[in-house]
Amino acid sequence: MSLPSQISLREVGPRDGLQNERPVPLAAKLELLEALVAAGLRRIEATAFVSPRAVPAMADAAEVAAELHRWPDVRWSALVASRNGARRALAAGVTELEYVVSAADGHSWANVRRDTATALGDVAPIAATVHAAGGFCEVIVATAWDCPFDGPTSADRVVRVVSEAIGMGADAVCLADTIGTATPARVVSLLEQVRDRHPDVPLGLHMHNTRGMGIAGVLAALQFGVVDIDASIGGLGGCPFAPGASGNVATEETAYLCHDSGIETGTDLGGLIEAARLAQRLVGRPLDSGVLRAGDRPRGPSNSGPGVTKVGRP
Amino acid sequence: MSLPSQISLREVGPRDGLQNERPVPLAAKLELLEALVAAGLRRIEATAFVSPRAVPAMADAAEVAAELHRWPDVRWSALVASRNGARRALAAGVTELEYVVSAADGHSWANVRRDTATALGDVAPIAATVHAAGGFCEVIVATAWDCPFDGPTSADRVVRVVSEAIGMGADAVCLADTIGTATPARVVSLLEQVRDRHPDVPLGLHMHNTRGMGIAGVLAALQFGVVDIDASIGGLGGCPFAPGASGNVATEETAYLCHDSGIETGTDLGGLIEAARLAQRLVGRPLDSGVLRAGDRPRGPSNSGPGVTKVGRP
Known part of the structure; x- marks a missing residue:
């Protein structure tokens, strides 16, 4: 099994996870960020600068941003969904931005009330503003x-969105399996088509675990050579009021996968499990993470015994 | 991604799943078997001939076995844990048996009150009896x-157990990740060592999904070329009173993985989801299966659109 020696894990729980929850107080968010940093995470999507009416849980984005100086060795980022959001993020001092564009019009309308082409058109001004700020x-x-509205998205369409985004100044691209449907073969097929066209652009993967395929998709991406992986502490995310919704691949499950495969993540599994427990307390319901529930596996020297046929106990 | 064109899926929910639950009435078990057959499954571990005191949920093994003639085109099997169990299974007309041997003494003692070597010694008489019955x-x-008691099991020890079992007449071997800890790299490493030593013996994989690694392990095994895969409807299994316990990889998630990867399973996903719903009703609690919760993905023609920059909606 050909695998990379390390991955670059981006924690998205404070954004993709908490955005679907009842608003969590600022102090509790900061406690969670503290725990994530303590567990070794060094790339964290801290918040989203989006409509406070549409996403009340992210209404305190500027307040969160104002506290990030506490952890100077972390690469903090924020999600934005419009030019206005990008301006707000930069004003709040966050210069690494993720701008989301839905490849499917149906989801684009539901998410940002614009079609794909219109949303895509804003990459140019947003990237220009971000670059002007050194971001x-x-x-x-x-x-x-x-x-969920338009059905399968064609790979051609995704490749065109990626190409136009890069043409307009995007520094990196991340493919998101928003409703958690992609199986590993489909993950690799699309990564391959994007990578073929844009071999030098940083390419990331953002999987949801809605149908239990998240970790397998991450593994397939690692085998393919994509090492920028999003994950969410505790598998946080999904709407508790939408049956079947589910969060991202859990950070602690991703780390468990990697560590046992000789892949460095820079994180400490015990610390991640602690942070996941905290996240669970903050949202007040059991989170969907096997490693959180079951803990690490037994460690220690292998039980090789003195030879099977001679092993005995009275 | 190199994958096989088909797998041989063995459904173990009626045994490995239900053994951990409060006993389910015979009629309900038969209803579940009916649903599993209707979904296309053609290898099913129907029950276990084990101590009714230790596993009350399997006390009706002979009654279950007496009904299997209803579905003559299914390869039915049963699990046994002793010579006596094997005799009871054969007397009940089940001639395909799975005899379980724990590679670790700790689990062997907890499971069958004997060490590995003693349990292994019974392969010879059990295989002889089964073969005499044409099984x-x-x-x-x-x-x-x-x-869970002894920590990691060394690969050497597993290979020795496998070699001795084959030497004593085992027709096939299945490696079980009993407490759901194995990551894909460890799965492949052990399969490789066993396959190297015994290239011609049928080799299967039995994963639990306790830490979310089950489907990724199955995928790794398929890439390696092991296609005899155990799965449990609804991810049934695990003890609801043991925090962190969890069932096998879910049959419907395994089928979802395979079908979307061009791998035939002989099953119908809709039928499997129906059977999983039934299993959920029988045990009276939500089962841990994403495909059961979220259903199939959207299907239909890809949304390639007339070109991204020209797509619009008023």
Whole structure:
């Protein structure tokens, strides 16, 4: 099994996870950020500068941003969904932005009340503003595999969105399996088509675990050589009021996968499990993470015994 | 991604799943078997001939076995844990048996009150009895990766158990990740060592999804070329009173993985989801299966649109 020696894990729980929850007080959010940093995470999507009416849980984005100086060795980022959001983020001092564009019109309308083409058109002004501030602009391509409204998204369409985003100044691209439908073969097929066209652009993967395929998709991406992986502490995310919704692949499950495969993540599994427990307390319901529930596996020297046929106990 | 064109899926929910639950009435078990057959499954572990005191949920093994003639085109099997169990199974007309041997002494003592060597010694008489009845005897090697009592199980030890079992007449071997700890790299490493030594013996994989790694492990095994895969409808299994326990990889998630990867399973996803719903009703609690909760993905023609920059909606 050919695997990379390390991955670059981006924690998205404070944004993609908490955005679907009842608003969590600022102090509790900061406690969670503290725990994530303590567990070794060094890339964290801290918040989203989006409509406070549409996403009340992210209404305190500027307040969160104002506290990030506490952890100077972390690469903090924020999600934005419009030019206005990008301006607000930069004003709040966050210069690494993820701008989301849905590859499918149906999801684009539901998410930002614009079609894909219109949303895509804003990459140019947003990237220009971010670059003028010395920042970094990633485009997250949502519904890159399937859209809950439009059905399967064609790979051609995704490749065109990626190409236009790069043409307009995106510094990196991340493919998002927004509704958690992609199986590993489809993950690799799309990554391959994007990578073929844009071999030098940083390419990331953002999987949801809605149908239990998240970790397998991450593994397939690692085998393919994509090492920029999003994950969410505790598998946080999904709407508790929408049956079947579910969060991202859990950070602690991703780390468990990696560590046992000889892949460095820079994180400490015990610390991640602690942070996941905290996240669970903050949202007040059991989170969907096997590693959180069951803990690490037994460690220690292998039980090789003195030879099977001679092993005995009275 | 190199994958096989088909797998041989063995449904173990009626045994590995229901054994951990409060006993389900015979009629309900038969209803579940009916649903599993209707979904296309053609290898089903129907029950276990084990101590009714230790596993009350399997006390009706002979009654279940007496009804299997209803579905003559299914390869039915039963699990046994002793010579006596094998005799009872054969007397009840089940001739395909899985005899379980724990590779770790700790689990072996907890499970069958004997050490590994003693349990292993019974492969010879059990295989002989089964073969005399014209049957098929598989040895399931439990705790093949980790033991909850002894810690990690060394690969050498597992290979020795497998070699001795084959030497004593086992027709097939299945490696079981009993406590759901194995990551894909460890799965492949052990499969490789066993396959190297015994290239011609049928080799199967039995994963639990306790830490979210089950589907990724199955995928790794498929890439390696092992296609005899155990799964449990609804991810049934695990003890509801043991925090962190969890069932096998869910049959419907395994089928979802395979079908979207061009791998035939002989099953119908809709039928599997129906059977999983039934299993959920029988045990009276939500089962841990994303495909059960969220259903199939959107299907239909890809949304390629007339070109991204020209797509619009008023």
